[in-house]
Amino acid sequence: MIDRSAGLDRAHALAREWLDSLAERPVPPRLDSDGVAARLVRELPDGPTDTAAVVDELAAACDPGLTAMPGGRFFGFVIGGTHPAALAVDWLVSAWDQNTGLRVVTPAHSAVEDLTEAWLLDLLGLPAASAVGFVTGGTMANFTCLAAARDEVLRRAGWDVANQGLLGSPGVRVLVGAERHDTIDLALRYLGLGAPEAVAADEQGRIEAAALAAALEAGDGRPTIVCLQAGNVHSGAFDPFEETIAAAHDAGAWVHIDGAFGLFAAASPGRRHLTAGYEAADSWATDAHKTLNVPYDCGLAIVRDRAALRAAMGMHGDYLIFDAAGEPMDKVPEISRRGRAFPVWAVLRALGRDGVAALVDGYCAHARAFADGIAAIDGAEVLNDVVFTQVCAAFGDDDATRAVVDAMLADGTAWTTGSRWRGRAVLRVSVTNWSTTTADVEAALDALGRAAAR
Numbered sequence: 325m326i327d328r329s330a331g332l333d334r335a336h337a338l339a340r341e342w343l344d345s346l347a348e349r350p351v352p353p354r355l356d357s358d359g360v361a362a363r364l365v366r367e368l369p370d371g372p373t374d375t376a377a378v379v380d381e382l383a384a385a386c387d388p389g390l391t392a393m394p395g396g397r398f399f400g401f402v403i404g405g406t407h408p409a410a411l412a413v414d415w416l417v418s419a420w421d422q423n424t425g426l427r428v429v430t431p432a433h434s435a436v437e438d439l440t441e442a443w444l445l446d447l448l449g450l451p452a453a454s455a456v457g458f459v460t461g462g463t464m465a466n467f468t469c470l471a472a473a474r475d476e477v478l479r480r481a482g483w484d485v486a487n488q489g490l491l492g493s494p495g496v497r498v499l500v501g502a503e504r505h506d507t508i509d510l511a512l513r514y515l516g517l518g519a520p521e522a523v524a525a526d527e528q529g530r531i532e533a534a535a536l537a538a539a540l541e542a543g544d545g546r547p548t549i550v551c552l553q554a555g556n557v558h559s560g561a562f563d564p565f566e567e568t569i570a571a572a573h574d575a576g577a578w579v580h581i582d583g584a585f586g587l588f589a590a591a592s593p594g595r596r597h598l599t600a601g602y603e604a605a606d607s608w609a610t611d612a613h614k615t616l617n618v619p620y621d622c623g624l625a626i627v628r629d630r631a632a633l634r635a636a637m638g639m640h641g642d643y644l645i646f647d648a649a650g651e652p653m654d655k656v657p658e659i660s661r662r663g664r665a666f667p668v669w670a671v672l673r674a675l676g677r678d679g680v681a682a683l684v685d686g687y688c689a690h691a692r693a694f695a696d697g698i699a700a701i702d703g704a705e706v707l708n709d710v711v712f713t714q715v716c717a718a719f720g721d722d723d724a725t726r727a728v729v730d731a732m733l734a735d736g737t738a739w740t741t742g743s744r745w746r747g748r749a750v751l752r753v754s755v756t757n758w759s760t761t762t763a764d765v766e767a768a769l770d771a772l773g774r775a776a777a778r
């Protein structure tokens with residue numbers, strides 16, 4: 325008999341040790357992947373090893389190779405933390421091990437998924453009848469929404485992708501902002517749509533409404549998809565939704581919005597203006613593992629036309645046969661999948677409407693403090709209007725900025741990311757973790773001051 329408890333008890337103790345270490349440990353890992361590999365048993369063992377020993381061995385080997393991503397001083401990329409309620413429930417998800425594709429097999433998850441879908445649409449101010457597919461992340465959320473978009477715009481042109489494929493079809497024209505996230509291009513590639521047409525963006529990275537209108541005007545008759553953005557990874561800026569969506573709809577286009585981290589601005593009364601008019605779009609992609617702080621991996625593919633999503637993703641989803649309840653697997657690319665709605669429900673249940681708003685507002689306040697602190701550093705310059713959670717800064721010329729990025733990594737107090745934006749080397753700060761405190765921001769600013777002074 326294999327003892328289940330010993331391994332779980334060790335995992336519990338080790339998880340708590342890890343979480344407790346976050347406040348003090350340096351953010352970057354101490355070892356690279358070769359270094360960690362050297363700590364692992366190389367040969368595939370012939371025989372069994374006790375579960376608790378396996379857990380201990382892995383944790384001991386990996387600890388120096390772990391990055392303090394869930395900690396309050398990780399400001400790189402756009403990386404969410406993990407809310408305690410979501411983490412606790414995520415453990416149950418693994419223990420319960422439900423394959424949540426079908427309603428009758430896992431009624432518990434289906435009930436929670438339906439409820440969470442309704443809560444999310446309410447919280448985000450999106451049409452209440454929309455479908456929410458629980459996918460692995462923003463990339464797959466973009467893919468899932470754009471699959472529904474592709475099939476629907478071609479269907480309206482009299483072409484059935486499911487039966488006829490893409491060869492010989494009228495084709496699809498895809499218009500995107502010059503500063504869309506690269507995963508839009510990736511999703512379009514997966515979908516056989518090729519590279520999109522880029523429309524000019526302004527100095528904050530927002531698509532220019534006039535340029536989009538002109539591009540739509542110059543249409544060649546092909547069915548069209550327009551991809552907008554809620555939250556630019558460098559500036560945090562939001563596209564002007566009202567005018568762009570109206571123009572796109574006038575031209576008969578499907579409008580998709582990539583709001584991987586920005587969609588939750590709509591959950592805060594103080595930030596909601598950034599998303600004004602976005603509810604008129606046809607689909608919205610977001611991550612639960614970023615702003616909402618559930619563990620990886622969880623993204624949300626939201627589509628206004630449930631039937632279109634089901635036609636694209638369902639195994640038996642004839643477009644005209646529409647059962648209001650539907651199957652969870654009809655909204656996502658996977659058949660088998662874990663109970664992804666459980667941790668999303670948990671964080672919404674734990675925070676409530678006001679708590680989610682406070683979470684978002686807290687990120688924004690910290691980002692504001694970062695911008696003010698950076699502006700006060702000699703030679704530093706904040707490059708974006710800080711409207712949300714992102715701060716983009718330069719510390720002189722490109723070499724000087726890169727040196728600050730490197731010095732920050734070497735220092736280890738906080739993690740920030742180097743990038744290029746609008747032709748310049750930049751240092752980027754993203755605040756996306758519930759546990760970040762004012763003291764964390766101050767410590768990171770002190771480190772930035774030290775790095776810049778070198």
Ligand SMILES: *Cc1c(COP(=O)(O)O)cnc(C)c1O
Pocket residue numbers: 402460461462463464505507555556557582583584585611623
């Ligand atoms: C992170 C991000 C994505 C991709 O999301 P993943 O969860 O990493 O797949 C897409 N768009 C934007 C704007 C993002 O910030």
